[in-house]
Amino acid sequence: MVKEYGILPEEAHYSCMVDLLGRAGKLEIALIFISNLPIKPTAPIWRPLFAACRCHSDLKMAEFISKQILELDPDDATVYVTLSNMYAEAGLQADAEEQRKLMKMKEISKEPGCSWIEVYNKIYRFFSQNKSHSEMPKVYEKLKQLMQQIEDIGHTDNEKEDRVLYHSERLAVGFGLISLPAKKQIRVFKNLRVCIDCHSFMKHISKIIDKDIVLRDNYRFHHFHHGSCSCGDYW
Structure with missing residues (x-):
């Protein structure tokens, strides 16, 4: 982009790259990519990797990324709901319920479908x-x-x-x-x-x-x- 077309990458380009890596199941590489960005990672950059964690059932990385997103966007109900669902799918019902309780305690409501x-x-x-x-x-x-x-x-x-x-x-x-x-x-x-x-x-x-x-x-x-x-x- 830079060398051939003189276009400087922006947030949307980085987010797309993370999404591509996530689709390919290369979650660790995507994490390294984000860590080496020339800008501070934003929530839209982290979210595709969080979604990839859900698709590839990587709960450990999902827990880490959820913290990064919530630091940037504390009211993102999708993070709590997704993490709760992942805990439930892993048989960790207590952890799943804890995410729901956190939403209620922080008065974070999921947007109605x-x-x-x-x-x-x-x-x-x-x-x-x-x-x-x-x-x-x-x-x-x-x-x-x-x-x-x-x-x-x-x-x-x-x-x-x-x-x-x-x-x-x-x-x-x-x-x-x-x-x-x-x-x-x-x-x-x-x-x-x-x-x-x-x-x-x-x-x-x-x-x-x-x-x-x-x-x-x-x-x-x-x-x-x-x-x-x-x-x-x-x-």
């Missing part, structure tokens, strides 16, 4: 457990039918069905399925990172109903096509 979809030039927004829209009974019924089809092929959610079945991104997709033409691609936006169960759900239904689904969360675009996602299950 919201997803939206455009149908015939109108934007429809959905929150988890949303029941305000007149079409919600049809949406719930459609999602239950899809969930049954997914279970018939041997897939189950990691979380309880009543918790994840009505996540905002599923409601938006369900609404799109009953409202848009059969051949119309479904495009949904979400303000938070899509959870692992919903990500798996989208892959399955893209194959079952043979329809492409594009979901843009706060990390990246996910293009679900015939049972797979463009992110390669890394996000």
